[in-house]
Amino acid sequence: MTDTCVIFAGGDPVKSETVDKAILENAFIICADKGYALAESLGVEADIVLGDFDSLNYTPSGDKVMCFPPEKDDTDLMLAVNRALEMGAKRIVIYGACGGRIDHMIGNIACLALIAENGANGTIVGDDDIISFHMPGEFSVPYKEGFSLSLFAYSREVKGLAISGAKYSVQDCTLTDSVTLGVSNEIIPPAAKISFTEGRLLVIQSRL
Template sequence: MKVCYIIGAGQFGDGLPRPFKEDMVIACDGGFGHCAERGIRVDMAVGDFDSLGYVPKHPQVAVLPPEKDDTDTGWAVKEGWKRGYREFVFYGVTGGRISHTMANVQLLAGLAAKGGHGILVGEGVWYQVIYNEEIVFGKEEEGYLSVFCLGDEALGVCEKGLKYELDHARLTKEYPVGVSNEFIGKESRVAVREGMLLLIGEKKGD
């Protein structure tokens, strides 16, 4: 399935995007600098370019006003969706201001609500949102996994193959029962029958 990679100006995180020909890479403002430093292909550059400090010379550039309703990243998500992408991977969108990270989590929620999927890749951390669905992790997955309710409640929540298991539980926004679970070298899964969940994976410290 084709992927839209969105590169922001924040902490770059683990690994590098490896886009195929059918994928799209959108660099948001200072994310253009991240791409230039790492040799990542850019298909489109967007933003008001206050972070980058200049408007890049690129065949596809969208210069946005500094005062706007959409964040640069939010505008990029809309552009990718308009072009038919339903899978999104974000780099450089965490690790700075917590308000920006939360805004990007809301973008994940918006994608999930429309049937899309996204993941924020940070340094030693990743974020995903699932909605009325199941996600499966391979046995090679390591570290902590925390699961939070996004909304008033999430029903029929199952966590299997992890250190602590849940079976058709009800999660609410008021009580963080799903924090700091752990991968244990087995195939695992998280499912929600009705509602939306935020999943946060974190590496264990040395």
């Protein structure tokens, strides 16, 4: 069992300064397909490398490599997420999962939904975006200089939404999946506090 798992995926690479070195120190590292090249470029050693390796264009060698056929139901990132959840990870941080094809990006967000549904905390971290997915409850989003804060309903409705510590605060708001009400808020340092009672919520911090 591991508390924290870091996954490197095959989307847009991230800069070295984007990666939280403190998290890496005690995390189990999984590379999904081309994420192996990203980890190597950052000097990070993987504990598991998995995928069909169609994006990496070669199959790594070694006993830590898990090969899958290209014709499969899950994306390489979803395979990695499922592996992390099977290991008991409660915190999953994903690098290299932003940018690229829109269908892949939506699939990556689905991976965050699966993580949240399994009671774990998942975050996709890119150079210009930080994405997290939340089930009902209360949480905080730390201030990050130069980044906005946007909230989207990932269910028909998000009810009982409250936001404090931000330029635009609300109490007992209902956010639906067909409005842009939650786009481009601003966090007041040190953090925004968010809570809601029903639904599923997608939180995105984007570089301005």
